[in-house]
Amino acid sequence: MKNIQNEVMSWVQRGTDQHLCLAVTGLSRSGKTAFITSLVNQLLSVNHGARLPLFTPVREGRVLGVKRILQRDLATPSFTYDRGIAQLYGDPANWPTPTQGVSKIELVIRYRTQHSLLRYIKQTSSLHIEIIDYPGEWLLDLPMLAQDYVEWSEQMRGLLVGRRAEWAASWQSACADLDPNGTANELLLTELAQRWTDFLHRCKAEGYHFIQPGRFVLPGEMAGAPALQFFPWPFEEIPAQQDQRLEKTSTYSVLKQRYDFYCQHIIKKFYKDYFVKFDRQIVLVDCLQPLNSGPDAFNDMRLALTQLMQSFHYGQRSLLRRLFSPVIDKLLFAATKADHVTSDQHTNMVALLRQITQAAWQHAAFEGVNIECLALSAIQATRPGKIEHHQQITPALQGRRLPDYQPVLLYPGEVPAQLPTASFWQQQGFQFENFTPLAMEADKPLPHLRMDNALEFLLGDKLT
Numbered sequence: 001m002k003n004i005q006n007e008v009m010s011w012v013q014r015g016t017d018q019h020l021c022l023a024v025t026g027l028s029r030s031g032k033t034a035f036i037t038s039l040v041n042q043l044l045s046v047n048h049g050a051r052l053p054l055f056t057p058v059r060e061g062r063v064l065g066v067k068r069i070l071q072r073d074l075a076t077p078s079f080t081y082d083r084g085i086a087q088l089y090g091d092p093a094n095w096p097t098p099t100q101g102v103s104k105i106e107l108v109i110r111y112r113t114q115h116s117l118l119r120y121i122k123q124t125s126s127l128h129i130e131i132i133d134y135p136g137e138w139l140l141d142l143p144m145l146a147q148d149y150v151e152w153s154e155q156m157r158g159l160l161v162g163r164r165a166e167w168a169a170s171w172q173s174a175c176a177d178l179d180p181n182g183t184a185n186e187l188l189l190t191e192l193a194q195r196w197t198d199f200l201h202r203c204k205a206e207g208y209h210f211i212q213p214g215r216f217v218l219p220g221e222m223a224g225a226p227a228l229q230f231f232p233w234p235f236e237e238i239p240a241q242q243d244q245r246l247e248k249t250s251t252y253s254v255l256k257q258r259y260d261f262y263c264q265h266i267i268k269k270f271y272k273d274y275f276v277k278f279d280r281q282i283v284l285v286d287c288l289q290p291l292n293s294g295p296d297a298f299n300d301m302r303l304a305l306t307q308l309m310q311s312f313h314y315g316q317r318s319l320l321r322r323l324f325s326p327v328i329d330k331l332l333f334a335a336t337k338a339d340h341v342t343s344d345q346h347t348n349m350v351a352l353l354r355q356i357t358q359a360a361w362q363h364a365a366f367e368g369v370n371i372e373c374l375a376l377s378a379i380q381a382t383r384p385g386k387i388e389h390h391q392q393i394t395p396a397l398q399g400r401r402l403p404d405y406q407p408v409l410l411y412p413g414e415v416p417a418q419l420p421t422a423s424f425w426q427q428q429g430f431q432f433e434n435f436t437p438l439a440m441e442a443d444k445p446l447p448h449l450r451m452d453n454a455l456e457f458l459l460g461d462k463l464t
């Protein structure tokens with residue numbers, strides 16, 4: 001009798017235990033590493049002091065335990081959670097070293113089910129979560145699948161205006177003598193591709209995010225491969241159809257072949273191996289840094305996000321749907337580092353993010369994807385304070401400034417609730433500092449703002 005009971009229990013267990021693949025992305029420095037470190041830390045601490053009042057299953061006391069499990073996918077690098085925790089809880093506390101490329105961490109949540117039928121047959125269920133971290137830059141490449149080498153080159157050349165033109169000058173002048181019909185010189189192509197990569201790195205360093213090809217700045221295990229050694233054709237004039245014999249080995253043809261290889265084997269591979277398996281997606285956006293840097297950087301971030309959001313257009317006729325069959329049913333856009341501004345500005349942060357991601361909202365409504373925006377701080381590095389000025393008290397932030405660890409008390413300014421206008425940039429009073437993480441107490445979870453809202457949206461309905 002006991003055996004039958006055990007069999008039934010194990011059958012029910014298998015039938016109701018669930019699996020969820022949660023993908024985390026965002027452009028470099030948007031806060032992905034900090035977010036995943038905090039998410040795992042909050043979940044592992046649900047019964048040890050985590051402050052998650054808005055995460056319903058925790059508030060209702062139904063989460064019985066969370067543990068990390070050995071990664072079953074042996075081919076994907078592991079997310080370096082322990083290293084990040086050691087850095088955050090060290091003295092002095094440091095930010096976790098950012099991850100590069102794709103990485104993964106797996107958890108199991110054991111919870112008491114609320115489901116009326118299941119309650120009678122079994123007490124507990126498990127949710128197996130795979131958290132996957134990958135660079136948002138990789139999503140910037142999707143539109144390349146719809147362009148050939150000529151169209152892509154034309155788009156890239158069109159972007160070389162203003163400061164981008166200055167930064168690309170070294171690549172452009174080195175290309176001056178490039179002969180499309182001459183036999184490809186491997187060394188020269190490597191050198192020119194390196195200059196294009198240096199240009200992309202310069203764009204990133206200056207806070208510009210729209211860069212292509214995305215793998216050039218975050219190559220992962222592809223570093224040095226010929227597939228990453230091409231660049232846009234630098235001249236308006238496109239070589240005429242070539243002699244068949246020359247076609248395979250000429251400079252122009254080799255660049256074109258490498259571009260095609262990159263699209264077919266690198267961009268598509270990521271979508272096929274990873275993207276199509278994602279159930280839920282969070283996209284992290286740092287709106288504050290571009291507000292600090294000025295209108296060009298801000299518009300560039302919008303352009304990058306517009307490209308990135310094409311990966312979440314699932315309409316029947318979308319490029320993505322035609323090539324792959326994604327299944328994401330929930331999409332969360334989160335404005336990160338909300339602790340960089342006073343709490344009265346958080347509503348504006350959400351309103352601004354909502355405007356920036358407008359296109360995704362329109363598509364999601366049609367395509368049945370549940371979408372949400374919120375402002376959060378994965379690891380809160382400031383405390384609220386007050387400044388008295390001319391007998392008026394205004395809200396402020398206290399923290400320790402990077403890189404000199406000096407304590408500061410400041411009011412960083414107002415976040416615009418709308419896309420910033422010319423007058424915002426003229427009288428921009430917005431300025432924030434980078435802060436060190438707060439000193440952590442060894443047995444306390446990481447301090448945060450609204451990680452519980454994020455958990456509720458991403459996991460809440462799976463834990464009922």
Ligand code: GDP
Pocket residue numbers: 026027028029030031032033034035095096097098099336337338339340376377378379380381382434435
């Ligand atoms: P990634 O490149 O997307 O993985 O970004 P990281 O997670 O490495 O974050 C980049 C930097 O942003 C960190 O080194 C911190 O300086 C800052 N940062 C990230 N999250 C937070 C946060 O919640 N609060 C504050 N104040 N800073 C953050």
